[in-house]
Amino acid sequence: MKNILQFQSVTYIYHTVRGELIAAKDVTFSVGEGEFVAVIGPSGCGKTTILSLAAGLLKPSDGTIERSGTFGYMLQKDELFPWRTIEKNIYLPLEVRRQRSPQQRERAVALAEKYGLGDFLKSYPAQLSGGMRQRAALIRTLAADPDLLLLDEPFSALDYQTRLNVCEDVANIIRSEKKTALLITHDISEAISLADRILVLSARPARVLHTHTLDFGGVPPLRRRELPAFSGWFERLWGELNT
């Protein structure tokens, strides 16, 4: 399996006037093509730092990060631009990358239509529900056809029911588009229901404590929650996070 992302002994230090803060220390892991990897850890452990490093928004203080291919970033909130229609929002990555060919636009619109946003293309974000907006945000991320999706707690701003539904949606879309994904979350059950592999981080400075490969195969998130293995994994991860 080809590696899309490779962290090799990555250390990251934040510098402020008051001093320096080691956010991540000696982090090593990789994400293979087509894999769905979730990263969990105690709050404030530097999960978002890992994602920013992966996206290239931060440069590591030490160690190397290898990336092959392009990536798309999905944030906690949808961050759709309220003055643009859904269609124009979805075109945003294409505009920024100056990919203005009609084929690319058609591909983006086809994605939106395939995943139930066809009727909302001419609507403004304020006219959509939270779940639909997050779905639009995912389609926007996919519009540029990234090789790797970086998901930063993309469901945490949603209410519980919407959250389960959108989680199911996103999992289906990512699997059927055969995308590689790296998910950051503090929600253990979300990690178990989505991932092929889970990395457990320590408290700050973040290190990789454990790596688990899950054997659910292609079972979708909501079904996974019903399986007996689910609670086993939950207890195990819960224990690892609280030591």
Next chain:
Amino acid sequence: MKHTAYSKEHARFLIKRRKNLTLVWTLRIGVLALLLGLWELVTACGWVDPFIMSSPSRIAKTIASLYADGSLFYHIGVTLWETLAGFAIAVVLGFAVALLLWWSETVRKVLEPYIVVLNALPKIALGPLIIVWFGTGSEAIVFMTVLVGIIVAILHMLSAFIATDPNKILLMRSLGAGKWQILFKLVLPSSYPALISMLKVSVGMAWIGSIMGEYIVSRAGLGYLIVYGGQVFKLDLVMSATFLLCLLAAGMYALVVLLEKILVKNAER
């Protein structure tokens, strides 16, 4: 035509609302009429000296005579031109400077104390300098208007630019956007409401600047009429010019509100 579809309660609600609106407008006009009437009464009966207090009828006569000798629209025109020119320059320059300050944090830090001092400085203190530099014509007054308005315009726009949602900037950066793209696709569109409110504030500042300028140095304009009238004790002239100023300011404010409605409608489509 749609009214039949409403319930009786809704019809009553609408009637009540309309009645309330009528009442408010009647009272508004009534207050004005009452004040003008009282003013006219106390001066006509000689309880108060009309030479000092003037009166509505004397104001009307003064305006009529200004109109008759052709100077009414001349003075209005001069003040209006100075105000609008100062307003336009202050808004455009202020916007440009705010952009520059947003673009470079270093420039912002360097210029910050100067802007703070300029903002706090009473611009009227610069009056003598302005006369020496620009003479006694309209240029001096336009300069004063720009001076009064530009700092507010800069600070208003800058705070809007800086308040751009950091998560949206992060999104743009993750898409690989450069600073120009972040500016045009994110910062400017999201500052649109601030631009409209800046225009509104700047209209008021422009009037302050132009009248203040005319107080210091002028040979024409409504501010000039007020100062001149005060000096030669023609209180009728002072009151008339003040009254005209009220009308103009109200008219310009109404225009800005109209512009706001058009712009906001356009933004929403």
